[in-house]
Amino acid sequence: MKLHQKGFLLVTLSKNNRLWDDELIVQTFIEYNISGDYCEKTLRIALDELSAAGLITRVEEKLEANNKQAKLLFRYQLSDFGRARMIDTGLLNG
């Protein structure tokens, strides 16, 4: 069985040093065969939650012109605490 989506986001980040949220979202879309604005928003909220909880940290941010509205993008990195919590919860081998 596949990992739950938040678990997948964490594992993907753990395999890469730093990733932009757009890259993470694309990889999640491919993994779960999903798409669309709603799924994208759900994943961005999941990243906000992971960041608020201190499991991942925002290392860079930028504004991207997208049609009429500027889109705020974040570059994430797994924190030491996130790595520790992943080991605690079996998402990463210690």
Next chain:
Amino acid sequence: MAHYTTSEATLAQTLHKHYARNQRWGFMWALWTAILWGAWYVPGTALWFEHPYVDIPVDHQSTRLAATAVMTWIHAITVFFFLLLWNTVLGKVKDYGRTMVRFRKISKWYALASLCGGPMAIFGSYMAMGFIGPVFAAISSLFYPVIGAVIARLWYKEKISKRAAIGMCIIIFGGMVIYGPSLFGEMGASNPNAWLGYVGGIMSAIGWGSEGAVAGRAMDVSDPDVGIHCRFSFEILFWGLLILPVLATFTDLPIKDLIIGTVTHGKAMLWIVLAASCHAYCYTAFYKSFSLIGVGRGEAIGNLYAVFALIFIAAFTLQLPQWYFIVGLVLTVLGSFVMFSESAESVAQLRDNGDINNGDTNSNTAKGLL
């Protein structure tokens, strides 16, 4: 250079807006928790006035406790179906399955949270409603945010700012104003079993306080909507496969009759469905707020449930609360607003990550607490 400065300013402004929006959502979810939780006390108490519960004499302590266990179990099953509907609409049912199966490392925390929240808090609250009354039940667990905040602070280093601490103190003081007079015999003097209600009130405070902190650990790596679904799934299993079968087998309590009596009485089921709908979405909002503003803050704002409970109870029973309830409620609201006025950026990072260097440190702290 001027262009660069403008871009930087725009970025900073957008970032501030982003954090403020997250904080607003977190507090909004916590406020929904309070409203729905407050509403829950009306059908929760009305249930005691329907068959088969109204038939149980006041002095039959053990039967009334068994009835509380049965109503809590049926309530949990109904909540499960409301959450199934919620997660189906949100498209998270598959994620629910993926989270449930990881028991050894993730969903076991939801199982533990369900023990704190179900057999302890909800059961305790139904006891308080049944043995004393809804107003007492509503106010008796006002202390739970403090228990949650202290556990969250000790266990996974969640920050409690000075302002949040002041807000919590005001909330606790408000709770004491409401709770104090009852301790000096103004309430429940005519009921010899009132002590069970008091015990229930304490159980609900400890249960809900610890549930938030325990569930928070699993929610670090899983979805809150899915998490609450897991938590109620485990509660159903604890009652249905363990507690109620043990009571039915080893005691002469009428567990089977109470279950049949509840599901065959339309009015009892109507109150349970209403109570469960309030509780399902109150809990969903509760868990969602934890993810965005932290266990301590989520629980403190959720504490406003006492205000809404008293308003709903007064509206349905046409009885106004005592003056000291109003004083306590004003303090509780004030405390919550002190917490709400915290800056958006400080809420954005909830953990003292620098304090935690490795998983061992954290695990050992957790083991120490559990």
